[in-house]
Amino acid sequence: MGEPENVGYDITLPAANIYEVRCPILRALEVIGGKWKLPLLWHLADGAVRFNALHREVRGITHMMLSKCLKELEGDGLLRRSECGGKVRHVEYALTERGRRLLPALRELYRWGEEQLSQDGGGRTGDAGQS
Amino acid sequence: MGEPENVGYDITLPAANIYEVRCPILRALEVIGGKWKLPLLWHLADGAVRFNALHREVRGITHMMLSKCLKELEGDGLLRRSECGGKVRHVEYALTERGRRLLPALRELYRWGEEQLSQDGGGRTGDAGQS
DNA sequence: CCGTATCCTGGGGGATACTG
DNA sequence: CAGTATCCCCCAGGATACGG
Numbered sequence: 001m002g003e004p005e006n007v008g009y010d011i012t013l014p015a016a017n018i019y020e021v022r023c024p025i026l027r028a029l030e031v032i033g034g035k036w037k038l039p040l041l042w043h044l045a046d047g048a049v050r051f052n053a054l055h056r057e058v059r060g061i062t063h064m065m066l067s068k069c070l071k072e073l074e075g076d077g078l079l080r081r082s083e084c085g086g087k088v089r090h091v092e093y094a095l096t097e098r099g100r101r102l103l104p105a106l107r108e109l110y111r112w113g114e115e116q117l118s119q120d121g122g123g124r125t126g127d128a129g130q131s
Numbered sequence: 132m133g134e135p136e137n138v139g140y141d142i143t144l145p146a147a148n149i150y151e152v153r154c155p156i157l158r159a160l161e162v163i164g165g166k167w168k169l170p171l172l173w174h175l176a177d178g179a180v181r182f183n184a185l186h187r188e189v190r191g192i193t194h195m196m197l198s199k200c201l202k203e204l205e206g207d208g209l210l211r212r213s214e215c216g217g218k219v220r221h222v223e224y225a226l227t228e229r230g231r232r233l234l235p236a237l238r239e240l241y242r243w244g245e246e247q248l249s250q251d252g253g254g255r256t257g258d259a260g261q262s
Numbered sequence: 263c264c265g266t267a268t269c270c271t272g273g274g275g276g277a278t279a280c281t282g
Numbered sequence: 283c284a285g286t287a288t289c290c291c292c293c294a295g296g297a298t299a300c301g302g
Contacts, residue, residue, distance in 0.1 A: 023190075024244025025173050025237070031247065035160075035295070042156050051264060059154075062296060067265055089263045089302090102243050106156070108236035113155025115232065116162065166275075182284055193276060198285055220282085220283050267300080274294090281286075 031076045032102070036061050036069045041078065041099065042106055048082075048094035078102065162207045163233070167192050167200045172209065172230065173237055179213075179225035209233065 032038055036058065043049060043057050055066055070093055073079045078099035084090040095103075163169055167189065174180060174188050186197055201224055204210045209230035215221040226234075 022248055023170065023173075024241045024248060025169055026244070027248050028240045028244035029166075029169060033166075035164075038156055038160060039154065042154075063264090064266080064297085065295060068295085071265090083264095091264060098247075101246065105236055105239035105243055108239055109159045110155045112233050112236055113157070113159035116229075117153055117155060117158050194284090195277085195286085196275060199275085202285090214284095222284060263302105265300105265302085267298105269297085269299105271296085272294095274292095276291085277289085279287085282284090 028105075031073075031078070034069070036065055037073065038106065038109070040066075040069055040073065041095070041102060042110070044079070044093060044095050044099070045103055045106065048092040051091050051093070054093070073099070162204075162209070165200070167196055168204060169237065169240070171197075171200055171204065172226070172233060173241070175210070175224060175226050175230070176234055176237065179223040182222050182224070185224070204230070 032041065039058050039061075040054065043054060049057070051066070051070075054070075055061065055063060058066070061069075070079060070081070074081055074093075077096055079093050080096050082092050082094070084092060163172065170189050170192075171185065174185060180188070182197070182201075185201075186192065186194060189197070192200075201210060201212070205212055205224075208227055210224050211227050213223050213225070215223060
């Protein structure tokens with residue numbers, strides 16, 4: 001891009017300049033990027049989970065990041081938050097339809113990750129010399 | 132984790148402590164995490180691409196990050212680097228088998244990203260109130 | 263039990279310039 | 283054309299503590 005050369009007439013496509021053609025991969029990255037979004041989503045795949053349960057299951061995440069990520073994911077329409085208030089406060093998070101549509105991608109990623117773990121742990125195939 | 136309490140006998144599982152049970156999703160994130168790995172991989176899906184071609188196609192990536200990411204991906208066995216040296220230097224990068232196995236996941240992500248773009252751009256369905 | 267405010271640090275990633 | 287070295291900034295994410 002940069003400045004288009006001046007050729008005497010307009011060579012730009014106005015619409016394309018304003019609403020730039022966006023890469024879906026980049027878009028996905030905006031929503032699920034970062035250190036915890038994917039692990040979080042993954043742990044919600046099987047159904048609604050409570051805040052503290054997530055805190056325990058998603059090893060290493062801090063209270064704060066959990067709260068922040070859940071909020072963002074909710075804002076992006078991937079999660080739904082629901083209170084089941086009794087005496088003590090209970091909050092559950094569950095995937096929305098939009099969130100569930102991400103699961104196929106997560107499953108593929110999971111499978112791939114498994115492969116890597118087993119290969120790097122067992123015998124490295126190396127992949128060197130294959131087409 | 133942390134220090135296990137001393138209960139007089141060994142309550143730890145040695146093997147589990149050394150080769151901790153690792154989450155495949157986390158493993159995948161180590162390899163393809165960051166701002167540019169996924170876009171890069173995506174642009175290599177169709178075949179070998181030259182350094183400068185990638186520099187142009189992956190909008191916004193800097194010369195340096197491109198070099199760094201390619202190196203890391205090569206180190207992780209996802210890419211293969213090959214020189215086609217003539218007068219001027221030419222270097223091509225292509226997915227290895229390991230790299231190609233990631234494509235199904237990328238395609239799913241791409242499809243999902245497309246959905247989001249069209250929904251957020253056109254009429255937001257919102258997803259609020261659906262089961 | 264759940265959420266947020268504040269503070270602080272590390273390293274991811276950009277700019278620039280140099281080499282082969 | 284391809285790759286590296288250096289410097290530097292910024293903010294994602296951790297620690298801690300308070301509030302409903």
